[in-house]
Structures are given as structure tokens and as C-alpha cells.
Amino acid sequence: MKKVHVSTTINGTLKEFLCDTRETLLDALRDHMLLTGTKEGCGTGDCGSCSVIFDGDVICSCLTLAAEAEGRNIETIEGMAEGGELHVLQKKFLEHAALQCGICTPGILMASKALLKKNNNPSEEEARFWLAGNLCRCTGYDKIINAVLDAAREIREESDGV
Amino acid sequence: MAFDNVSAKSFKVVGTRPERPDGIEKVTGQARFGADAYLPGMLHGAILRSPHAHAKILSIDISALENDKSVKAVVTRNDFECNLTGEDWNILENIMAGEKALYDGHAIAAVACSSLLEAKDALKKIIVQYEILPHVTDVEEAMKENAPVIREGSARSSVPKGMHPNIVGYHESGHGDVEAGFKEADLILEENFRTEAAHQGYIEPHACLATMMPDGKGEVWCCTQGHFNVAKVCAKLLGSDASQIRVTASEIGGGFGGKTAVFIEPVALALSKKATHPVKIVMSRNEIFRATGPTSSTSMHVKIGMKKNGKITAAEGTFKLQGGAFPGSPMAESAMCAFAPYELDNVRSVGWDVMCNRPKQAAYRAPGSPMAAFAVESIIDEFCKRLKLDPIEVRLINAVTEGSKSSYGPKFQRIGLVETLEAAKSHPHYAAPIERGVGRGISCGFWFNFGGETCVSLALSEDGTASLSVGTPDIGGSRASMSQIVSEELNIPYEKVRATVADTATLGYNEISHGSRVTFATGLATIKAAQDMKKKLCLRAAKVWGLDEEAVYWEEGYVKPAGPNAGDHEPLSIADIAKTMGRTGGPIVGHYEASPEGAGVSFATHIVDAKVDKETGFTSIERYTVIQDAGKAIHPSYVEGQFQGGAAQGIGWALNEEYIYDKKGILQNAGFLDYRIPVASDLPKIDTEIIEVPNPGHPYGVRGVGETSICPPLAAIANAVSSSAGIRMKQLPMSPPKILEAMDDNNG
Numbered sequence: 062m063k064k065v066h067v068s069t070t071i072n073g074t075l076k077e078f079l080c081d082t083r084e085t086l087l088d089a090l091r092d093h094m095l096l097t098g099t100k101e102g103c104g105t106g107d108c109g110s111c112s113v114i115f116d117g118d119v120i121c122s123c124l125t126l127a128a129e130a131e132g133r134n135i136e137t138i139e140g141m142a143e144g145g146e147l148h149v150l151q152k153k154f155l156e157h158a159a160l161q162c163g164i165c166t167p168g169i170l171m172a173s174k175a176l177l178k179k180n181n182n183p184s185e186e187e188a189r190f191w192l193a194g195n196l197c198r199c200t201g202y203d204k205i206i207n208a209v210l211d212a213a214r215e216i217r218e219e220s221d222g223v
Numbered sequence: 224m225a226f227d228n229v230s231a232k233s234f235k236v237v238g239t240r241p242e243r244p245d246g247i248e249k250v251t252g253q254a255r256f257g258a259d260a261y262l263p264g265m266l267h268g269a270i271l272r273s274p275h276a277h278a279k280i281l282s283i284d285i286s287a288l289e290n291d292k293s294v295k296a297v298v299t300r301n302d303f304e305c306n307l308t309g310e311d312w313n314i315l316e317n318i319m320a321g322e323k324a325l326y327d328g329h330a331i332a333a334v335a336c337s338s339l340l341e342a343k344d345a346l347k348k349i350i351v352q353y354e355i356l357p358h359v360t361d362v363e364e365a366m367k368e369n370a371p372v373i374r375e376g377s378a379r380s381s382v383p384k385g386m387h388p389n390i391v392g393y394h395e396s397g398h399g400d401v402e403a404g405f406k407e408a409d410l411i412l413e414e415n416f417r418t419e420a421a422h423q424g425y426i427e428p429h430a431c432l433a434t435m436m437p438d439g440k441g442e443v444w445c446c447t448q449g450h451f452n453v454a455k456v457c458a459k460l461l462g463s464d465a466s467q468i469r470v471t472a473s474e475i476g477g478g479f480g481g482k483t484a485v486f487i488e489p490v491a492l493a494l495s496k497k498a499t500h501p502v503k504i505v506m507s508r509n510e511i512f513r514a515t516g517p518t519s520s521t522s523m524h525v526k527i528g529m530k531k532n533g534k535i536t537a538a539e540g541t542f543k544l545q546g547g548a549f550p551g552s553p554m555a556e557s558a559m560c561a562f563a564p565y566e567l568d569n570v571r572s573v574g575w576d577v578m579c580n581r582p583k584q585a586a587y588r589a590p591g592s593p594m595a596a597f598a599v600e601s602i603i604d605e606f607c608k609r610l611k612l613d614p615i616e617v618r619l620i621n622a623v624t625e626g627s628k629s630s631y632g633p634k635f636q637r638i639g640l641v642e643t644l645e646a647a648k649s650h651p652h653y654a655a656p657i658e659r660g661v662g663r664g665i666s667c668g669f670w671f672n673f674g675g676e677t678c679v680s681l682a683l684s685e686d687g688t689a690s691l692s693v694g695t696p697d698i699g700g701s702r703a704s705m706s707q708i709v710s711e712e713l714n715i716p717y718e719k720v721r722a723t724v725a726d727t728a729t730l731g732y733n734e735i736s737h738g739s740r741v742t743f744a745t746g747l748a749t750i751k752a753a754q755d756m757k758k759k760l761c762l763r764a765a766k767v768w769g770l771d772e773e774a775v776y777w778e779e780g781y782v783k784p785a786g787p788n789a790g791d792h793e794p795l796s797i798a799d800i801a802k803t804m805g806r807t808g809g810p811i812v813g814h815y816e817a818s819p820e821g822a823g824v825s826f827a828t829h830i831v832d833a834k835v836d837k838e839t840g841f842t843s844i845e846r847y848t849v850i851q852d853a854g855k856a857i858h859p860s861y862v863e864g865q866f867q868g869g870a871a872q873g874i875g876w877a878l879n880e881e882y883i884y885d886k887k888g889i890l891q892n893a894g895f896l897d898y899r900i901p902v903a904s905d906l907p908k909i910d911t912e913i914i915e916v917p918n919p920g921h922p923y924g925v926r927g928v929g930e931t932s933i934c935p936p937l938a939a940i941a942n943a944v945s946s947s948a949g950i951r952m953k954q955l956p957m958s959p960p961k962i963l964e965a966m967d968d969n970n971g
Contacts, residue, residue, distance in 0.1 A: 081338070081340055091258075091259075092261075095261065096252075097252070097255070097256075097259040098251070098253065099252070100256070100258075100426075100427070100476070101258065101428065101505070102426040102427065102428070103894065103895050104507055104508060105508065105894055105895070105896065107508075107894060107895035107896045108508075110426055138251065138252035139251070139252050139253075141250075141252075142251050147247070147250065147251070151247075154246075154250050155242045155246045156242065157860075158240070158243070158700075158861060158863075160243075160246070160249055160250070161477075161699060161700065161861070161864050161868065162425070162426075162427070162475060162476045162477045162478075163245070163249030163250075163254055163474065163476070164256060164425075164426045164427040164474075164476025164477060165426050165476075166249050167250075167252045170250060186904075188903075189903040189904040189906075190903075192902075192903040192904075193903050193904040193905075194902070195902075195903070196426055196895060196900060197426070197903075198423075198424045198425055198426055198477050198479070198871075198872070198900060199477055199699075199864065199868045200864055200867060201864075201868050201870055201871030201901075201906060201909045202871070202901075202902075202903040202906055203867050203906075203908055203909050204860075204863075204867070206903065
């Protein structure tokens with residue numbers, strides 16, 4: 062079986078791997094790079110657990126072939142905290158008890174990060190619709206939405222303060 | 224020293240909201256769940272599943288795999304124990320078919336290869352010859368005289384003679400004379416109700432990594448609600464010993480009852496034994512829907528008699544639950560929970576356990592109770608509408624209180640149903656004006672809660688900090704609440720406690736994390752272990768001071784001499800004693816092992832505003848309030864989380880979620896696209912109010928909160944739909960086509 066060579070940037074670092082042409086980006090992240098923070102919940106793009114940021118856009122890594130990562134810039138949950146400091150969204154998720162089991166949390170954090178980059182003042186409705194592609198079975202979403210809106214508030218305050 | 228007298232204490236740490244100890248791992252992607260383990264030389268397993276609902280397996284031809292270098296092991300039923308009986312046999316038959324495939328998705332064979340892609344390719348080369356048999360997936364159809372027989376000889380002795388072999392269990396409970404009670408009624412209402420199977424829908428697939436040596440020694444890493452049970456079941460199915468199979472529970476990505484069952488671990492062990500390599504199996508979502516869970520589907524009949532003033536005179540219910548191709552549906556729980564909120568002189572409940580060509584049902588959050596509440600609370604609401612009575616007042620008139628004889632037998636101790644109803648009555652939601660087109664619904668719900676075998680160990684470190692080992696997987700933030708309890712008892716900071724879910728080789732047997740038992744039973748065990756440690760700390764200080772045990776006492780984190788006669792000793796802190804414990808008698812460890820009795824039942828009242836779009840039949844939830852008795856909330860944020868999660872799952876079950884089988888008995892919606900669970904934009908904010916009526920059976924008053932929250936939503940939403948659209952929905956889910964059909968019937 063002939064494998065494909067892929068060079069891609071993951072969380073700011075250039076990575077190389079060999080993959081089967083049928084392998085998904087999710088499998089490559091997990092099985093080849095042991096970046097297991099990105100989760101598989103369905104494998105069919107319905108649950109959002111495998112959300113990563115791909116050249117700035119949120120995508121389901123289970124619907125993307127690993128070979129498509131060539132030359133791209135990928136952000137995963139493992140790159141969210143920087144220099145030993147949690148991202149404001151991560152802090153707010155802890156503060157608001159916005160996770161129960163935590164399996165959907167990496168995907169929701171990545172999707173939320175992309176939201177707040179586009180819009181740092183989302184309404185509750187906007188946040189709920191943005192995250193409608195990320196299933197959570199534990200929380201009823203209430204505390205997640207609270208955490209995202211609170212993080213947005215803090216990001217706005219920080220940018221106003223500069 | 225009276226360490227047991229803690230019921231009246233005021234808490235310092237219990238009741239606060241510290242950040243969870245497993246939080247940073249979970250927000251940084253470092254937490255290791257079932258599928259996140261890798262081992263050197265690891266293989267990937269995959270399972271071939273039946274494409275038929277009911278078929279005789281004539282042959283399984285694996286000859287094409289024999290020369291395939293990529294295939295490291297193949298297993299079929301022949302690779303498991305052959306002399307099992309009872310539930311052990313049921314579990315084996317469910318995870319690897321024997322003579323027949325009993326449902327769409329039933330496991331037939333499994334392979335292990337170096338990669339998952341190779342394993343999936345290998346499955347395609349296995350040739351299975353089936354003889355397709357007639358099938359049945361509907362509970363009423365399965366009870367009929369000419370229904371296809373799933374399996375002869377499965378009925379329990381409780382089933383009356385002469386019934387169809389698919390009827391495998393019977394339950395009856397109640398008291399009084401229901402016929403006499405109905406004669407006293409001013410109005411009698413009776414109705415049939417149906418609910419469809421709903422899946423637990425945990426986002427994390429079942430996953431395990433297993434190693435088994437030819438001598439029968441095994442290691443398993445898996446996501447489960449009960450790893451001690453996994454060890455027990457695997458040992459039985461593979462002919463090994465429970466002590467030889469060490470199981471470590473990974474972080475668990477949701478369970479809701481569905482991960483109390485064992486599916487893939489014995490298969491991975493069997494493959495590993497043949498391949499002498501570790502084998503990882505991760506279920507696909509399609510496999511999860513077809514072959515795990517879901518809850519039972521039901522057919523129910525409920526009849527209630529009521530006086531004009533709202534007093535119930537008699538109640539009677541029949542609850543038929545199909546549990547898939549095996550006995551064990553929670554029909555007794557349906558029958559017992561149905562009328563539990565009400566004090567009834569005359570009540571009778573009957574349950575039937577029925578087999579169908581569907582996957583073996585698994586527990587789902589208060590198994591059996593939500594469906595029964597849907598039927599009973601819908602009828603109560605209909606009485607309120609016809610007799611023009613307030614729905615909360617009617618429930619208050621009939622509510623059980625301390626000393627009431629429950630509908631299922633025992634007398635209730637102190638309970639909090641009335642408190643939840645009073646809180647609902649005075650909640651701003653109940654007083655809020657109702658917008659045009661919106662309907663408001665109320666429902667109560669009940670769950671038993673549970674104790675069970677529990678064992679914990681609390682070790683003191685030399686620096687005065689504490690390590691707590693528990694044997695109940697953390698499915699709702701229990702490491703946070705257990706750490707709070709240790710902190711409370713020992714007077715050390717919350718951050719100085721580390722709670723770990725220990726593996727099966729480290730602790731004695733712990734029953735599964737189910738029945739809302741963890742905060743109650745593991746919490747009680749943790750309190751007792753901390754008290755045991757305090758006793759040992761006192762003994763150690765007494766020894767150092769050369770005093771009797773009675774001459775010292777514990778206060779606020781210090782051991783102190785009891786009085787002037789005991790001498791002038793500086794109080795010793797935990798840290799002081801810990802520092803020198805190696806020289807004063809060795810390690811200090813607190814223990815507790817028991818099966819705590821005294822679980823406290825709990826009740827909830829939910830208020831929901833729903834709006835039915837009469838054009839499309841779509842129901843939107845406009846406002847939702849959960850009021851539930853927690854007994855004592857150790858960590859209120861996680862109690863609220865359980866309330867909200869139960870309500871959200873109930874909303875999904877009420878409005879959308881259902882198993883849809885085609886005429887051939889094949890599941891039509893085995894994925895999250897077609898089996899649609901609530902998403903963020905489907906739901907409003909879910910308001911919560913925690914009621915604390917202490918459970919007399921727990922030192923802090925804890926009842927357990929995980930399950931009761933899913934009992935009221937089905938009926939509360941049906942009642943709101945009735946108010947909004949003027950239709951009484953007797954069938955779940957209340958999806959748009961069914962709402963439109965009911966409105967058409969109403970108009971016709």
C-alpha cells in the first residue's frame with residue numbers, strides 16, 4: 062500500500078507524516094501525531110467533537126482527508142493554551158462548570174475560539190446557532206453558553222483596555 | 224469520640240463551587256478517554272455485524288482471511304466460554320451471536336489487524352450464510368399469539384403459564400381495592416400511551432484497549448461506568464478469574480446508564496489472546512446505535528379516578544416494555560415509579576417484560592420512570608383541564624409526604640416532593656404571563672436512588688495532604704465533590720486533596736456508577752474513611768503524648784488533649800502528625816468498605832412553556848424550569864448541571880428522538896444526523912432551583928441527583944403541547960408529523 066507524504070503546520074510547528082489516502086485528518090492527528098485532544102464522536106460530521114481550525118475556519122477533521130492537510134495551517138486544542146497560560150475560553154469553561162464529561166469540550170472550545178475571532182460580541186442566540194454543530198449530551202448547553210459569553214466580555218474588555 | 228454526629232453541622236467547603244480537579248486536563252485536550260490509549264505493538268479490532276433483524280447463522284466462512292498477512296486474529300462465538308447460564312449467557316449472546324442473529328447490528332465475528340483500515344477491509348472478506356427468519360420489533364406485536372419467537376425458555380418464573388415465549392417477566396405491585404376506588408370517583412380517565420426507544424447518546428463511543436496473555440492474565444483500559452463489573456464479566460466470558468483481569472477506567476465521555484453494560488472488552492481480550500498483542504476497539508456511531516443501549520420502547524395503559532376536588536380515588540396502570548432480544552427491561556421500575564408521587568388508598572401496577580428483535584436495552588437515566596411519568600402525569604393534567612383545577616394544587620392535594628405508604632410498598636421517610644411543588648408555585652416562571660399560542664405544562668417525577676457495594680481508601684501523605692482512591696468512575700464531577708468532602712472532614716484545603724478513580728487491582732469491589740449512587744454511597748464512604756483517618760490521627764497523637772485514646776479529641780484539623788488532666792500538650796495538626804508518622808507507627812490510611820443502606824428517594828417538579836407551530840407541527844421550548852430535591856448539594860454547579868442535562872435529554876426524547884425500524888427490522892436512523900439530539904439552538908436557558916430536604920440516611924443529607932431530572936420532562940412537555948395546541952399527545956416523540964396528524968384527527 063503506497064502512502065502519501067504530508068507536510069503541514071500544526072499549532073505553529075511544521076509536522077510531517079505518511080498516511081493512507083483513505084485516512085482522515087482526525088485519524089492522522091490522533092494516530093500519527095498522538096494529538097488525542099481532538100475527539101471522534103460520530104465520524105460523519107454530525108457531532109463536532111473533532112472540530113479543528115483549518116486555515117482559520119472551523120472544520121470537522123473527520124470529514125477531511127489527511128492528505129488535504131498538505132501545506133495548511135491547523136490549530137487543535139493542544140495549541141490553545143500558550144506559555145503555560147490557559148486561553149480565556151478555557152478559564153471561563155472551568156469557572157462556569159461548562160463541562161461535565163468533557164468529551165465535547167475540545168471541539169466546543171475550538172468552535173468558540175473561531176466564533177470569538179469573528180465576533181467578540183455575540184448575542185446568546187448567535188452563540189447558540191454558531192455552536193449548533195457541536196453536540197453536548199451532558200449539560201443542556203446552558204453553562205457552555207454562559208462561559209462563551211463571559212469569555213467574549215473579557216476579550217472585549219481586554220481589547221478596550223489596550 | 225462521636226464522629227458520626229455530623230448531621231447538624233454547618234459546612235465550610237460542602238456547598239461551595241470550586242473548580243473541578245480534572246478540569247484543566249479536559250479543557251487542554253490532555254484528559255485520556257477510552258479511545259486515547261495506545262500501546263506498543265497495538266492492533267485494531269473491528270466487528271462484523273448482522274445486516275438482518277432475525278436470522279439463523281448457517282455458516283461463517285473465514286477462509287479468505289487465513290492467508291491474509293494483515294489479519295492477526297479472528298474470533299467468533301467459539302472463542303468464548305461455552306458453559307454460561309443466566310445473565311452471563313445473555314451478555315455473551317449479546318456481544319457475539321451464537322446460533323442466531325437476533326437484531327440488526329448483532330455481532331457475528333471480529334478481526335484484529337495492524338490498522339483500522341485493514342481491519343475493516345478484512346471484515347468484507349468474511350462470508351456469512353444466513354437463513355432469514357420472521358422478526359418483530361414492536362412490543363404489542365411481540366406479545367401476540369403468532370409473533371415470531373425470539374428464544375424459547377427465557378421467561379422468569381413470575382410469568383403466568385401459557386403466555387407467549389417473548390413475554391419473559393411480570394411484575395405486580397399496589398394496595399387497596401382499585402375497583403372500589405373507581406366507584407368513589409367523580410371522573411375516571413383512561414388512556415393508552417406509547418413511547419419509542421431513545422438512545423443514551425453519549426458523545427464518546429465505547430472504546431477499549433485490552434491485552435490478554437495465554438495464561439489468562441489480562442489488562443483492560445476502557446470507558447465504563449463500572450470497571451469492576453467489566454473485570455467480572457470479562458473473566459466469566461473468557462474463562463479467566465476476575466482478579467486476573469485488571470481494568471482501569473479511562474475518563475468517560477458520557478454514559479447515562481448506557482456504559483453500565485459490557486460490549487467490546489471481552490471481544491478485544493479474546494482477539495488479544497489469539498494475537499498476543501494489545502487490541503484496541505472503538506465502536507463507530509452506527510454500531511453504537513444498532514448494538515448498544517437504547518432504552519425500552521413502551522406500550523402503557525393508565526386509568527385514574529378523581530373526585531371533583533382533585534383527590535385521586537384509585538389508579539391503575541399496565542406497563543409493557545420491550546427490552547430487545549433479551550430479558551431485563553425496566554418494566555418493574557415503570558410500574559413502581561408510575562404513581563410514586565401520590566398518596567393512594569387504591570393502586571395497582573402491572574409490568575410486562577417483552578423480547579423483540581432489537582438490541583438489548585440498557586439502563587438510561589432512571590430506567591423505566593420517565594415513560595411511566597409520561598402516561599400518569601398526562602392523565603393528571605387532563606383531569607386538571609377537565610375539572611378546571613390548578614395543576615400544582617392537584618398534585619399538592621395528592622402528594623406523598625413523610626410516613627406515606629408508597630404505591631410500590633415501603634413507607635417514605637423524610638421526602639421533598641411538597642417542597643418542590645411549593646417552590647414551583649412561588650417560582651417567577653409559574654407566575655409569568657403566558658404569551659398567546661404558548662402552553663404551560665407541569666409534571667412531577669420520581670426516582671429511588673441507590674446505595675450498593677462501595678469501598679474507598681484515603682491515604683495521608685507525609686506533607687499532610689490526602690489521596691483518595693474511589694472505585695466509582697466519575698460520571699458527573701464526583702472527584703470534585705469527594706475532594707470537597709475530604710476537605711470538609713479533615714480541615715485541609717480542597718486543593719490539597721487528590722481524588723483518583725483506582726483500578727480493579729487497587730480497591731475492593733465497587734458497584735457500577737449507576738442509580739444516582741455515587742455522591743450518596745461513595746460520598747458516605749469518603750466521610751467514613753475520613754472519620755476513620757481522624758480516629759487514627761487521634762490514636763497517633765495519644766501515643767506520642769503517652770495518653771489513652773479517650774484523653775485526646777479532634778477539633779478543626781487538630782488533635783488536642785482533652786483537658787487539664789491530659790497534660791499541657793501543644794495541639795498537633797494533621798501536618799504535624801503526618802511529618803513524623805513513619806517513626807510513630809507507620810502510614811495512616813482511612814478505609815471504608817460496605818453496602819450503604821439508606822439511599823433517599825427524590826422528587827422533582829418541572830415547569831415548561833412550549834409553543835406548537837400549527838402550520839409545521841414544530842414545537843419550540845420557550846422556557847424551562849427544573850426544581851428538584853437534592854437532599855444536600857455538595858457541589859451546586861454540578862447538581863445544576865445534572866438538572867439541566869436531564870431536562871435537555873428529556874426534551875430530546877419528548878420531541879425528536881426515536882428508533883425507526885423499517886419493515887425488515889433494519890434501523891433507519893443509526894447516526895446523529897437522523898437521530899437528532901438537542902443542539903444548542905434548540906434549547907432555551909434551563910433554570911434550576913435546588914431544594915434541600917436532607918436524606919436521613921446520609922450524614923450530610925445527600926440523596927443523589929442524576930436521574931430524577933429526566934423523569935418529568937416527557938409529560939411536562941406533552942402537557943404544555945396540550946395547552947398550546949389543544950391536542951393530547953399519547954405517543955412519543957411529539958415530532959412535527961405526529962403533531963400534525965394529531966391536529967388533523969382533532970379537527971376531523
